[in-house]
Amino acid sequence: MHPYVQSLLGGLLIGAASAGLLLVNGRIAGISGILSNAAALKAGAWRWTFLGGLFAVGAVAAVAGRGVPPSLAAERPGLLVAAGLLVGVGTHLGSGCTSGHGVCGLSNLSRRSLVATATFMATAAAAVFAVRHAGPALGLAL
């Protein structure tokens, strides 16, 4: 299957899962928000089962022999910690991530989510530009 078709089908599944959580449970599938409230031990078993469903897919993939993506294995631990902290603080302040703003918010025609999505896409592209192009051009290994 062409990778574009595979991505489109994967996207349709992600959208269907978000639609299901909204219409069946009445909740937005915003993963950073669900993770934050679960980690803060807010009441609601649904958060843990939703997150558990995501984790379980990974666990089944491991049993099925799916290996660690080489590009992840190549990342330095210090960079992953810094990036993870930025993702955590940023999604709390900005009230959402790729799923909450990028999928659910845009589907809900939210202006806040449109601004958030445009902003995080732009700074993510800027980070990649700095690491891939600007850094090496200046002789820096970021």
Add this chain to the structure above:
Amino acid sequence: MRALAAGVFGALFGIGLLASGMLDPAKVIGFLDVAGRWNPQLAFVMGGAIAAAFPAFRIARRRERAMLGDPIRLPDRRGLDGRLVAGAALFGLGWGLAGVCPGPALVLAGFAGPLAWLFLASVVAGLLAARAAGRTPAAKLGPPAARRG
């Protein structure tokens, strides 16, 4: 029943992520590398996801309750503020550096071992630190820190 349904949707979401290519940081970074060899593949993920979720949000606006009886909680904030833009900007920097966002981080935690756990733990630490900072007296003078979801 609520928990069971949410678990099924979480798994469906995860299968979608697995199929989509979002679990491979190289693909994510290739999508974000607009100045280099841009790989448009992941645009299809967002396109597909919005195509499937959009009708549900149309339906949700006309309904008060979800199928299991709970109120449908749609975000009610409308205005733009610096906090939203600053937060999204920081999130984007982290996403671009690692090539992993929160959903893929959870699926990767199931199979990609210590580096994936380290990243997920850092995301949770950032979330909890920001929550705690939002409750300090100084932060109460700013915009309300309450979040939904």
